[in-house]
Amino acid sequence: MNCNPLQTTLQSPRHSIQLKNPIVPASGTFGNGSIVHSLYDINQLGAVLTKSITVEPRSGNPSPRIYETPSGLLNSVGLENKGLPWFLEEVQPFLLSLETSKWVSIAGFTIEEFETLAHVMDTLPIDALEVNVSCPNIHANGVQFCQNMAVLEETLRRVRKATHHFLIAKIALETNPLSQALDIIEQENFDAVCIGNTIRGIAIDAETRKPFFHKIFAGLSGPAIKPIALRVVWEAYDSHPTLPIIGCGGIQCASDVIEFLAAGATSVEVGTLNLVDPFILPRLIQDLETYCCTHQIDLPNTIGSAHHSLR
Amino acid sequence: MNCNPLQTTLQSPRHSIQLKNPIVPASGTFGNGSIVHSLYDINQLGAVLTKSITVEPRSGNPSPRIYETPSGLLNSVGLENKGLPWFLEEVQPFLLSLETSKWVSIAGFTIEEFETLAHVMDTLPIDALEVNVSCPNIHANGVQFCQNMAVLEETLRRVRKATHHFLIAKIALETNPLSQALDIIEQENFDAVCIGNTIRGIAIDAETRKPFFHKIFAGLSGPAIKPIALRVVWEAYDSHPTLPIIGCGGIQCASDVIEFLAAGATSVEVGTLNLVDPFILPRLIQDLETYCCTHQIDLPNTIGSAHHSLR
Amino acid sequence: MIKTNGEIIEHQCIAKHIFLLSLRYPESNLIVEPGQFVQLSCPGKHTTLLKRPFSVFDASPNIVSIVYKVVGKGTTNLSEKRVGDSLEMILPCGNPFSIPQEGGLNVLIGGGLGIAPLHFLTKYYPKPPFEFWYGTSYEEEWIPANLLQRSGIDLHIHADFSTSNHHSLQFPENLLQKYQKESTTSPTKIYCCGPTKLMQNVTKHCMEKNIPIEVSLESRMACGFGICLGCSFLTKDGMKTVCKDGPTFDGSNVIWESLT
């Protein structure tokens, strides 16, 4: 059989990055790569993406942090990380030693923090910077950056000024109005959008009838949210067909990947399933290859194909 | 053991309805009650709620209409029903013969249709009218009534004028801004809010890489959405503690019911699980009774208790 | 219609990806008729929520058998179950076939697993003469003849693997034509179950020849007992549910275009 390669290109007006394949780990569900690299060669992945880094070290939220829901996971990790200086010292050397696309995720609680992070990352020879604008903005009453259009615009503008890197805005699936947020992402010369992060949910302990998490709210991820993530990707491609989309939410098998591509994603990120099966990413790549072979399709023509089928 | 009764009261400033217990079938997942009544006595339910009725008969959406997702269900039934005259002739007599709280769900595609339905229902001796404002408004580009605050306000106002019934506004879980929608519900003298309807999702057939549903978008329900529904109930109770809330989304066991009550619901609706297990509602009532007995709690003190635990 | 637990008492692979599964349940007064189906929960490694509908292939007091093909999550889970495992089920669902005429010639046309309810029909009504036509496009999916004949009735099984068309559209037309040339009596009734296209073609043929035709339809289902309208489709008598108003229908009443 004539098998097409799995290469995919995230192409914006100003930048483009080529990936060996569309399979990328989602931030926060892959550590910083080194643990998984001891299990298999992570250079085979489309890209490696680190856990969101903040300026200051953060001990995150109190335990418990994990609650399983039907086909999903609520997490209240709270962006635990050892902060920017540690990242530069400990994570950077490993990341830069990799031979695939190297992506770093940054998270701020103020616009200034985002700016600082982008500025520092600008000097590193990485391939893309994912800007986690789905975290709460402490200046806007804890509302997510992507939920306040003025804040979003200002944040993206200042990040864009601070770095020449390929920039990905990672937004919440609840972003409203979605179309306006995407307009801003395009206008502020971001190169791609990642759709999306976890959905806000809560858990209550039926035994004690108290909130399960200290922070009450937590982020829902996993297969449960896939139909929603797929819908938001669909809508984004529909309204912004030239903005590269990285689909994320509940992916667990190659046909899920195909569905996200057909809905309009150029690549995907896989989160929760890494926690269920540490070896899932290489299998996804293999299965995707098999799928494309047996169905005689290539990736460039698959991206957005569910939309084209309607015309 | 000293067991407390499961009675619960939906109490608004102008109206109150007492239910034998908090267990109510969700509209559209129970037919009009008669099929299930042939399986068990549905008079034991807290209330019986009919499938949403529209003014005109509707044949609904083309098949396929059902797609299973991980712990969830996408449906594209499209409000199929035989219309108002049929309802009055065929459903009404059965409904009125019941000996529990009788609720009717109405859905319109224009404000006028809602008004007409409310007006006609006003003459029937039913106990509550659930107003499905989560369906698309054809005058507002198909946006749901509850997503456009001006439309929502006007709709509720005219429905309220058209009937003296106990009125429940059934809103989408995605309603944004939620707090403003709840303000409107209270201001327009609605008596309760049902939170919530299905969440918009899509499915793509990985084999053909085409949308699975003719209408592309469908409604996601079932256990997958429970953490989200519970969160919206929590937020509603937090901001509007005196507005009675009917919680709905993914309930499948008695502890789910307890969680919704603790989050702030006064009663609950069960949808998808009726389709999985036609006998679930009586079992929920029984299990809830057992739970309350073994935990020595009563319903009035359970409602909202997860909030009180924080104070 | 009841909900009960069925204990697996027989589970064997009878063709490629095709299994015969028999379940024993405690309720003894249940009447299960040909054309009805069961809603079977299929838990296992692959997460499932809804029960899956399967036609009754055979039934005797306290026992129901199905024949199923592994096509996805639920049926894969099912195939890993073993004798002694127990599964929740709802049964009987839907309306049975109408009673075959004793004097007449009842012709049964089954495509693929459409064989299941027709097999039960021949077993349930031992008196009427049946002619049983069975086709499948893949030789390896052929259900062994001894399974279809185990009811002790003399069946005429016509098989046709010659068509590569996987909807087996030619098979009934060829046979119907052949039948009409060679036979002296015309069928008094045709019962058909199989791929939708097959049933549509047979119905067209029957309507032309004025032969009563009864079909057993399939649809994506959620509840399986008429409360969700997930399986509604348009008939000449208006919208009907496959699960509750059917799955057996007078073929001439079906508006085939509405069954995607």
Add this chain to the structure above:
Amino acid sequence: MIKTNGEIIEHQCIAKHIFLLSLRYPESNLIVEPGQFVQLSCPGKHTTLLKRPFSVFDASPNIVSIVYKVVGKGTTNLSEKRVGDSLEMILPCGNPFSIPQEGGLNVLIGGGLGIAPLHFLTKYYPKPPFEFWYGTSYEEEWIPANLLQRSGIDLHIHADFSTSNHHSLQFPENLLQKYQKESTTSPTKIYCCGPTKLMQNVTKHCMEKNIPIEVSLESRMACGFGICLGCSFLTKDGMKTVCKDGPTFDGSNVIWESLT
């Protein structure tokens, strides 16, 4: 650490709601040490997504055994599995206990199922003298002594059902006090596994008496191998993950308040 399929070769109920489960896997060169755990997938009627962590109760080449208690969805599913079924698992996870000193007196304190990794410790290191103290608050959950002794080592099992307090807090204190009165030699090391409160109390005692204490912690986990930070907690050396940096820790390093 590998992902593999374990075939159930032994599954028995050994006390109320408590089961012994042994799985055989194909990989032969795997080293599994006491204190490590397995992440076991628990599919079945109740939907589960994540694997569940269980301490290794015993291991020999190609075989790993756990002892588990039915407390929720996954363990209920597990209890319905039968010999011959196979389960996906990740193993070995986490760090083992440090090697017990051969000359010294190693005291093991297990509360409830905390017994599991300690049992494996006694079996894995046959030489060092152990004193094994085992307590459980519910008599019906008592794991039969023959299971704990089957390794052939002479164990001193001290049981105490007298406390109705279900965290069994009194049991180790009573025993530690008794021990210190009666014995001439002091323990060279204490290994403890059980409810968090128990471990916290034992640690406090040990720190007062200057006895080295190693604990095996529990936490709600997602990944079980250090990539999600779902099980992070504060130690005197900063944030650590239970799954990757532990589950075995020097008790004196743990900040107990951060383990809710």
